[in-house]
Amino acid sequence: MQILFMILAAIALSSGVLVVFQRHPLRSALYLILNFFAVAGMYLLAHAEFIAAVQIIVYAGAIMVLFLFVIMLLNLRQPEEEAKPPHILQKISGITLAVFVALLLIYGFTQAKLPAPGKEAAAGLGNTEAIARALFTDYLLPFEVTSVLLLVAIVGAVVLAKQKLK
Amino acid sequence: MSVTIPSFTLSSIGPWLTLTVGAIFLLLLDALSPKGRKAYFPQLSLVALGIAALQTYCLWGRSGTDFARMIYLDNFSFFFYFIFILGTALTVMLSRQYLEDWGKNLGEYYALVLFATAGMMLMASSAHFIMIFLGLEVMSIAVYVLAGLFREDFKSNEAALKYLILGAFSSAFLLFGMAMLYGAAGGTLYLPDLAARLTDKAFVSTPLALLAVALLIVGFGFKVASFPFHMWTPDVYEGAPTSVTAFMAVGVKAAAFAAFARVFFLVFPSLKVDWVMVLWVLAVATMTIGNVTAIAQTNIKRMLAYSSIAHAGYLMVGLVAANQLGAVSLLYYLLAYTLMNLGAFGVVILVGRKKDAYLNIYDYSGLGAQHPVLAATMALFMFALAGIPPTAGFVGKFYLFSAAVQAGFIWLAILGVMNSLVSVYYYLRITVLMYMKPAEADLGPVAFSPATTAVLVATAVGVLWAGVFPGFLYNLAVNSVKIFPGM
Amino acid sequence: MNITVLVILTAIKITLILVVFLTAIAYTVLMERKVLGFIQLRYGPNRVGPWGLLQPLADLLKLLFKEDFTPPGVNKVLFVLAPIITAVTAFLPFAAIPFAQQILPDHIYLYGQKVDLSVAALNQGVIADVNVGLLYIFAVASLSVYGAVLGGWASNNKYSLLGGIRLSAQMISYELALGLSVIGVIMMAGTLSLVKIVDAQKDVWFIFYQPLGFLIFLIASFAECARTPFDLIECENELVAGFQTEYSSMKWALFMLGEYCHIIVASALAVTLFFGGWHGPYLPPIAWFVIKTFIFVFFFIWVRGTFPRFRFDQLMRLGWKVLLPLGLANILVTAAVILFFHKG
Numbered sequence: 002m003q004i005l006f007m008i009l010a011a012i013a014l015s016s017g018v019l020v021v022f023q024r025h026p027l028r029s030a031l032y033l034i035l036n037f038f039a040v041a042g043m044y045l046l047a048h049a050e051f052i053a054a055v056q057i058i059v060y061a062g063a064i065m066v067l068f069l070f071v072i073m074l075l076n077l078r079q080p081e082e083e084a085k086p087p088h089i090l091q092k093i094s095g096i097t098l099a100v101f102v103a104l105l106l107i108y109g110f111t112q113a114k115l116p117a118p119g120k121e122a123a124a125g126l127g128n129t130e131a132i133a134r135a136l137f138t139d140y141l142l143p144f145e146v147t148s149v150l151l152l153v154a155i156v157g158a159v160v161l162a163k164q165k166l167k
Numbered sequence: 168m169s170v171t172i173p174s175f176t177l178s179s180i181g182p183w184l185t186l187t188v189g190a191i192f193l194l195l196l197d198a199l200s201p202k203g204r205k206a207y208f209p210q211l212s213l214v215a216l217g218i219a220a221l222q223t224y225c226l227w228g229r230s231g232t233d234f235a236r237m238i239y240l241d242n243f244s245f246f247f248y249f250i251f252i253l254g255t256a257l258t259v260m261l262s263r264q265y266l267e268d269w270g271k272n273l274g275e276y277y278a279l280v281l282f283a284t285a286g287m288m289l290m291a292s293s294a295h296f297i298m299i300f301l302g303l304e305v306m307s308i309a310v311y312v313l314a315g316l317f318r319e320d321f322k323s324n325e326a327a328l329k330y331l332i333l334g335a336f337s338s339a340f341l342l343f344g345m346a347m348l349y350g351a352a353g354g355t356l357y358l359p360d361l362a363a364r365l366t367d368k369a370f371v372s373t374p375l376a377l378l379a380v381a382l383l384i385v386g387f388g389f390k391v392a393s394f395p396f397h398m399w400t401p402d403v404y405e406g407a408p409t410s411v412t413a414f415m416a417v418g419v420k421a422a423a424f425a426a427f428a429r430v431f432f433l434v435f436p437s438l439k440v441d442w443v444m445v446l447w448v449l450a451v452a453t454m455t456i457g458n459v460t461a462i463a464q465t466n467i468k469r470m471l472a473y474s475s476i477a478h479a480g481y482l483m484v485g486l487v488a489a490n491q492l493g494a495v496s497l498l499y500y501l502l503a504y505t506l507m508n509l510g511a512f513g514v515v516i517l518v519g520r521k522k523d524a525y526l527n528i529y530d531y532s533g534l535g536a537q538h539p540v541l542a543a544t545m546a547l548f549m550f551a552l553a554g555i556p557p558t559a560g561f562v563g564k565f566y567l568f569s570a571a572v573q574a575g576f577i578w579l580a581i582l583g584v585m586n587s588l589v590s591v592y593y594y595l596r597i598t599v600l601m602y603m604k605p606a607e608a609d610l611g612p613v614a615f616s617p618a619t620t621a622v623l624v625a626t627a628v629g630v631l632w633a634g635v636f637p638g639f640l641y642n643l644a645v646n647s648v649k650i651f652p653g654m
Numbered sequence: 655m656n657i658t659v660l661v662i663l664t665a666i667k668i669t670l671i672l673v674v675f676l677t678a679i680a681y682t683v684l685m686e687r688k689v690l691g692f693i694q695l696r697y698g699p700n701r702v703g704p705w706g707l708l709q710p711l712a713d714l715l716k717l718l719f720k721e722d723f724t725p726p727g728v729n730k731v732l733f734v735l736a737p738i739i740t741a742v743t744a745f746l747p748f749a750a751i752p753f754a755q756q757i758l759p760d761h762i763y764l765y766g767q768k769v770d771l772s773v774a775a776l777n778q779g780v781i782a783d784v785n786v787g788l789l790y791i792f793a794v795a796s797l798s799v800y801g802a803v804l805g806g807w808a809s810n811n812k813y814s815l816l817g818g819i820r821l822s823a824q825m826i827s828y829e830l831a832l833g834l835s836v837i838g839v840i841m842m843a844g845t846l847s848l849v850k851i852v853d854a855q856k857d858v859w860f861i862f863y864q865p866l867g868f869l870i871f872l873i874a875s876f877a878e879c880a881r882t883p884f885d886l887i888e889c890e891n892e893l894v895a896g897f898q899t900e901y902s903s904m905k906w907a908l909f910m911l912g913e914y915c916h917i918i919v920a921s922a923l924a925v926t927l928f929f930g931g932w933h934g935p936y937l938p939p940i941a942w943f944v945i946k947t948f949i950f951v952f953f954f955i956w957v958r959g960t961f962p963r964f965r966f967d968q969l970m971r972l973g974w975k976v977l978l979p980l981g982l983a984n985i986l987v988t989a990a991v992i993l994f995f996h997k998g
Contacts, residue, residue: 027807034800054789062796063826066803070822073807073815102378109375110350129786129846137170142180142234146289146301149187153282153305156194157312160275161327 006046013039030068037061051129179233179240181222182248183288189215190281197274208277209263209618215281216256223248230650236357237295242647243498244292247425250502251291254417255284257509257622262410264616265516269408271316280414283309287422291429296345296356299426303341303390306422307334310415314407326406333389333399341386344379351375361434362652380435380442384449387430390423391479394453401464404472409519412468413512416475417505424482428497431486432651439489446487447579454480454586461593467515467528470593471508474552477590478504481567484583488570494648496566499640503559503633507551510626514545517613517623531597533606538613542601544623551630553594554587559633566641668749668781675748679914680710685948686914686955693959720903725809728900732808737901737908740801744915746794750787751922752849754779754932754939779932779939780849787848788840791923792833795878799825801912802880806897817896820886820966827973828877828884834981835870838863838988839927852931859930866984868928870977875920877973879913882958886966921950 016035023029037060044053087095136144177184192215193208200206229240238244259280266272282305289302311334315327349356351373352364365376389396404412435442457477464470482504485497518534518541519525535542551558564587568580633640648654684699684706691698699706724733756779784790799822806818840846842863843854854860861868877884888896898909925931925946934942964972 031804050784050786051789054786054793057793058789058796062793062799063829066796066799066822066826069800069803069807070819070826073803073819073822105374105378109347109373109378112373112375134170138173139235140237140297141172141175142237143295143297143301146298146305149282149285150301150305150308152191153279153286153308156275156278156282157308160273160279160312161315161318 006043009039009042009046012036013043026072027069030065030072033068034061034065037065049128051132173235175234178222179226179229180238181226182219182252183285185215185219185222186281186285186288189218190278190285193274193278193281197278206274208272208274209259212259212277212281213256216252216259216284220249220252223252232294232359236359237298238289238292239294239358239650240292241650242643243425243429243650244288246498246643246647247291247421247501248288250421250498250505251284251287251418253502254414254421254505254509255280257505257513257626258410258414258418260618260622261413261509261513261516263618264614265408265410268521269317271408273316276313276316279309279313283313283414283418287418287425290422291425293426293429294358296348296358299430300338300342300345302422303426304338306419307338307390310411310419313411313414314403316408316411320406322406323408324406326403329399330403330407337386337389337396340382340389344382344386347375347379347382351379358430358434362436365434366437376438377441380438381445383430384442384445387423387427388449391420391427391482392453392476393449393479393483394456394476397453397456397476397479400476401460401469401472404475405466405468409468409512409516409523412471413509416471416508416512420475420479420482421501421505424497424501428486428494432489432494432648432654436489436652443487443489446483447576450480450483450487451579451582452480453477453483454583458586458589458593461590464593465528467526467531467597470528471511471515474590474594475508477586478508478552480586481564481583484567484571484576484579487576487579488567488574490570490574491645491648491654492566492573493570494651494654495641495644496563496570498644498647499566499633499637500563502640503551503563503630506626506629506633507548507558507560510544510623510630511548511552513619513622513626514541514548517541517615517619518545520611520613528597528600529604529607531600532604533601535602537606541613541623544627545601546598547627547630549594549597551634553591555591557631557634559630559637562634562637671748671781672745675745675915675918676911678918679911680714682914682918682951683713683910684709685951686958689952689955690959693956714907717904717907722903722905725811725900727810729808729810732804733900734905736801736805736808737905737912738801739804740798740912741908741915743794743798743801744912744919747791747919748922749781750784750790750848751919751926752778752780752783752852752931753922753943778849783847783849786846788836788846788851788927791848791919792829795916795919796825796829798912798916801909802897805901805909809897809900811900813893813895814897814899817888817893817899821880821897824877824880824884824886824969824973827970828874828977831870831973831977831981832874832878834978834985835867835874836927837981837985838867841985841988841992848926848931852926852933855930856933859928859933861928864928864984864988866980867988868924870981870984871924871927873972874977875924876954876957877969879916879920879954881913881917881954883961883964884969885963886969917951917954918947921947921954924950 013036016032016039019032020029020036023032037056041053041056041061044050044056189212193211196206196211197208223245226240227242227245230242231240232238233240259277262276262280263272266276284306286302286305286307286309289298290306291302293299293302311327311331314330315323317323345356348361352361355361355364385396389399392400404416407415431442454477457473457475457480461470461473461477464473482497482500485493485500487493488496515526518530531542531545534545547558551560554560554564556562564583568583571577571580571583687709688698688706690696699709702708702712724730802821803818806814806816806821809815839851839860842860843851845851845854851860876882880886880888886896888898893899898906901909922943925943929946932939932943934946937945
């Protein structure tokens, strides 16, 4: 398990870094897909099969397909203009900050007091049932608000993209 | 397997429910009403807002939590509900004429405004971090779209895109902050539980908790437009439709401050030593940057954008003080700011006329001679924003800076007052232009629609009333902040 | 039992199933050519072996020995990767589809000795009984789009690109309808495990409770397989051969493999979800499963032989304005019926 986690973490991290460093948007998108897979694998290791499957279906299977669709439709073969290379001071301060935050995070996680497994896990329910139970009891209101959030997003997309508004 | 849904009372989210249902109703009405027929969107929105206000009034005084401890019922939330409802109602009244000039009097616009207001309400009343996040997103997504409402307009597009990308970025910071907090406090995101746990010595200054505080400051700082996360403000405020700018300046800011204040006063008092100094620096930097840059602006919307940055700085003084007066002044000033800022934007809309043709500050030259009433109201709002008595702006600033003094931040108060002096320059410049410069050309008639006139009258009266008789609002605010420890 | 032995036996089981599966795919191709031949009053392939039965073997040899041509200007990595993705993602769903209750009886008598064969996990008639089996299939199936899309893009050919773009839009649109269509089944069975879904149909097949769901599932799975009448991605009279225009030899064969694999998986899934899986009288379960599946495969071919192709805007309208609302309505009705009549 430990080894699997290490491998997945390495894939997730390196593909995450590669997403940022690719010049070509399509390659960035592909590395992002790889990253989603690694994360889904970690969910599996944590026995969260439902989340893992949903991660693949929603992110890798739908959202990234749309990304690819847009990239291909606009046919972004090469970036139109080269971005200005960052100033040396920007580089130094950026790297310093990143290292600092990384150290802080590492130190922080060693100090973290992580929770004991939830009562659903203890009750031995499958994780799909556990999620459903949580959504309809403790998280009932957030669950319903999420539907409003989605509605707002849909209305927004229509307002911004519909050809002719009345 | 049976699931017992926890008991809840729908009336405790009554105002939120009314606005959401109202927005959906508007959407349906828009879809079902025959083409070309006028549907009464602004009027219906106002009705929904009125009902919501009534429900809030009935809720006033209730306390506790509901929906499995997801939301708070307390006067702090209800006070903010009133601010949001007021701000939205005034925005809706300003919008109609303005949107008709642009040919955009759409049902979707009013629906999105109502949705955004519903999101704000969730932010103000949430008792769990996920509710803060959901409220923030409902509000933000609606506002992103509203900012880009004028699709043919290049600047409106730019505004929407900038706001969306940076906003998504800041939401990520907020989420990271919540995740860190979850780890730091041993796996809970309920605000009351967090508050209880963080007083425990074992959790107080773990690096994760501090990181969480820092990330939450970034997330909220973006939404209130505080330095150094204010860069988006001028472009977005300038590009967005003016009515939306007004809505953003008052509503979004108030909602972000509501969540900001609740989290920091309720959950993080034990970490006060750590965050107070950060916010002190941010407050001073924010007001200074806002005020100094505002001087150089010639576009009235950009100027008001920088002014809103400066006001975010003043408001953060209330957070830094973190005493009773600080919290009270925050609430009072947000209400006052809603009134005076919406009033100012009302004048901007009127002077801008068809399709925002007159947005340069020199377009205000000679307004005093040709439209004395309009010029007088604008002058009043400028005085109020600058903090000159007897307006609400003065009283609010007085409370804020007294709170800082009371908490021992003498220098913060001094810097705040000096900043106010700087701001007088650019606010008064508008007044000077209106009264002392002759018009370059005939300004032509200004179309006073009844709704806009009503907004101007209401805000002007409100600004004066709150400035001369602040006691009523002060008491309400004192009543509202009792929920925080030590207030 | 020793863990090593278990791993080896599992590997053998997977290999066996894969070999059977590949053979089935090869003969599906032959079946398609034969059936299309009958529909069009031709003979179809009949030269290699009796009734053309050795034709798949000949095809395979031909494809293997063809020149594997990589046109200039393509993105080499993705050009090679695309057919592999297609083939792999097409195989994976079968891992969760149960084809029988168990492969062998619990114990057999060998030379008068009782031999115990009941190694619980191994003898099950499914490679892996995942507790989110249906979601697993959807997850893997939703990835299959990448093969064609990336292949279309990497080919550096405008027809290929158009094919890829069309496919990505089509897959996203119909995935929604497909997902909604099976929710009724999930609600009735109360589980996402395909094994348990089959168990739940012991007495009555879900087709009788979910006719509308089945109809939506059927249409959407045709679109997901990109088969006629929704094969706009290859559409020879507009796009040459769509995303696979530039492919030849074994790479092209992998795309073909993927396509027929999808047909079999879609048929098997339809059988599992709506037609009782391996349940059936008299015949052994595997036989029932294979018979039912191949009835559906035949249906796929029949449709190809008799239906004209949709236009792209018609395709989108059908997906978003007809199937999606119908799917939602189906869920609503199912939920209401369960709530009022099966209060448990």
